[in-house]
Amino acid sequence: MKKIVSILLAAVLAVTLCISMSATALAAGKVTITASVSPSSLTGAGTVSVKVTVQNNTDSEISDVTVTFPGDDSENIGSIPAGESKTRSDNEWNVSEDMLDTDLTFSAAFTDANGNTQTVRTESLTITKKESTVAATATASVSKDTIEKGDKVKFTFKLKNEGNVTLEKASLKAPPLSDGEQLGKTFSLEPGETKIMTWETPLSESVDVKPVFSYTANGEKGTAKAGTVSVTVNGEAKASSTPEADALEVVATANNTQVKAGDKVAFEVTVRNHGSEDLEKLKVTDANGNLVTFTGTQLDAGSAARGTAEVTVQQTTSFVFTATAEDADGNSVKAASDPVEITVDAVDLASALTMDVAFIPEVSKAGPVDFTFKVKNNTGQEIKNIVISEATLGEIAAIPSMTDAEQDVTQPIQVDKTTSFVFTISGELPDGTRLESQTQQPATVTVKQAFGGMSTMLILLLIVVVAIAAVAVTLGVFIHKNKKAGYTAFGKRRDGGPDPRQRNGGSHPNGQGTNRRYQERPPQARQQRPRSQMPHEEIEPRQQRPQAPRQKQQRPPASKKGGKGYSDRNKF
Missing domain, CATH: 2.60.40.10 (Immunoglobulins)
Known part of the structure; x- marks a missing residue:
């Protein structure tokens, strides 16, 4: 009876474990890490502002979280509860000359709920080296x-x-x-x-x-x-x-001073020589090094020259154009225009970065489902470090940089049961401004399955467990009856005596038929043909091996009641 109870308890435990493991697998997410750097370009070694965020999308707290910047610059930020995040910031992070125009990766090491140490890393970031302009x-x-x-x-x-x-x-x-x-x-x-x-x-x-x-x-x-x-x-x-x-006068005008991010502005620059000497090697640039195009580089005394420049504007700024020239003696003459203010319309952060999601809303069974994300850049400027994520799944896809208005990303997602997903997209503007938005409606995938939507593997596992339990119960009943009849689990007598079932009228393990006797079938008379009618074949006699004499098997004496070998366990 104890074995039966043990088997049943094991079966129940197996079913419970399978269900709990299935639920845990569906609820578990990932730990993700994102980083932003501002400004994204330097003329040389300098400082930038860095923010690194670790998001715990799992269902358990992670501890001993250590965020490491390039160059082994690490800091422990403690523990992060399930579903929450922590950020390490440095507003004056030193960037050396050799770190420019190279891939920079930020990482976070942590200890999960099982005591295992794991590490996550960001996508590579680059701080570009821009040409220096002195003005x-x-x-x-x-x-x-x-x-x-x-x-x-x-x-x-x-x-x-x-x-x-x-x-x-x-x-x-x-x-x-x-x-x-x-x-x-x-x-x-x-x-x-x-x-x-x-x-x-x-x-x-x-x-x-x-x-x-x-x-x-x-x-x-x-x-x-x-x-x-x-x-x-x-x-x-x-x-x-x-x-x-x-001697020099520089006047600059713009065709439009109120624009959207990413628009091009055409400048007209006029340089006048008010001096008494002719000038040569005329050159005009703005603060970013954009060169103004002139028909020539000679500027006679009292004359003027006009040039044009087209500049793509990403943010509100002012443009100052600087002219340089030389006189006949090689003396340098320099002058600058008054600032030309170009205002860029403010970006609606709520709609700057959005996405549409396309998918099959209903499937016949569990499995991977393709989701197509149409990412929309509504700013007209570059957006970096774009990440598509979901609360339970973590990071799904990443786009390092995007200047186009739209871009499609297709990613398969495992769906084991009817599930609703709310996707989030995030990114950064060139000035470091963070953008983030979510899908307006949950993306629900319906899995059409029997048994209340349980996965096929779980159903098969339950069937196997039930079958094992049924066999165990049947086997337990059989063993119990044998024990009551004085037999072992394999049908042998406990006292070592002969099996009565091999003799006529023998008793049975189940206690039935103790007075019954088997009726022997009378032997049938064999019909033999005369030797003369039997087929005759010459067969070479083979050598007979000597055989040992057969020994007669002796039966052990039957136990008598009260004698040796008698015990209370033979009582019924």
Whole structure:
């Protein structure tokens, strides 16, 4: 009886284990990791902002999560509960020169619920190295251009870094102020920044102030000249500016200043030579190095030249065009246009990155189902690190970079029962802005199966388990009856005696027929043909092997009641 109970308990345990394993497999997801870097390009070694997010899509907590940046820069962020995420951020992550234009991979190591150590990695990211552009514009102004002798005037000088590299060791001289010596302290100027300096002094005579900023960029020295500022003292002759200081004038206009991201803007740039000398080697570029096309490089005194440039605009910015030329003696002349502001319409983040999902909504049995994701880029600009995911499945597909308006991605997904999926798509704009959206309606796949939708494998497994249990019960009943009849599980007597079933009237293990006797069938008379009618064949006699004499098998004496070998277990 104990064996029967054990077998039944084992069968029930097997069924429970199968069902629980099936449910766990359906609920389990994956651990995913994503990374974003801003800005995505540098002119050389520098710093960027990095965010790495680890998403736990499993049904168990993961612990000892360690996020590693390229260069073995690791940090432990602790544990992440099921369905939640954690982010490691570094707003000033150092990027060396040799890390530019190379594949960078971020990873996370963790311990799962079973105590196993696992590692997940991001798609490769690249921080591109862009060509460095040095451009600086200088302006100067004065509070009053006509004063009384001895009055104080205030000069204001501005230097703006229009390039994409840092201006270092920058300084200002504005002769004849301070006898032509440096005004103020040396400073550095990051791309896009403006430095404003003021100088206040009394004047007793008319002056022509000629401001010049000096700096170093990319290891080379450069200068930015502001226009001459004149102050006249009443009763004295009016000061005149030096023609060479204002020899060039640059005027830039755009065909459209309000555009969408990805639109092209056409600029017209006019350069005028107000000097008395002819200029040559004329070259005009914007801060990003875009070259303005001119019909020639010669610019005669008093003449003007017009050129055009077409630029793709991704974000709101201002364009400053800088012209350089040389006179007959090889002296360089430089001038810059006023900034031209181009405004890019704000991106609707909710609809910037979307997708449509196509699939077969009803299948006859469990198995892989193809899902086609139509990814839509509604921004008009590049979107990087696009990831399609689902809460229970984790990451499904990834697109490193997308500039097209639409792109199709087909991916098979295993569907074991009727399931509803809610898909998420995420990506990043060039400025690091994160985009994310979900499908509006759940994608439901119906699996038409019997037995309440259980998988075929589970049904077959249950049938096998039930069959095994039935055989076990039958075998248990048979063994139990044999034991009651004084026999072992294999039908042998426990006392070692002969099996009564081999003799006439023998008792049976089931206790029935103890008084019955088998009726022997009378022997049938054999009909023999006369020897003369039997076929005759000459057969060579073969050599007979000697045989050992047969021994008569002796039966063990039957046990007597109360004698040796008698025990209470023979009682019924």
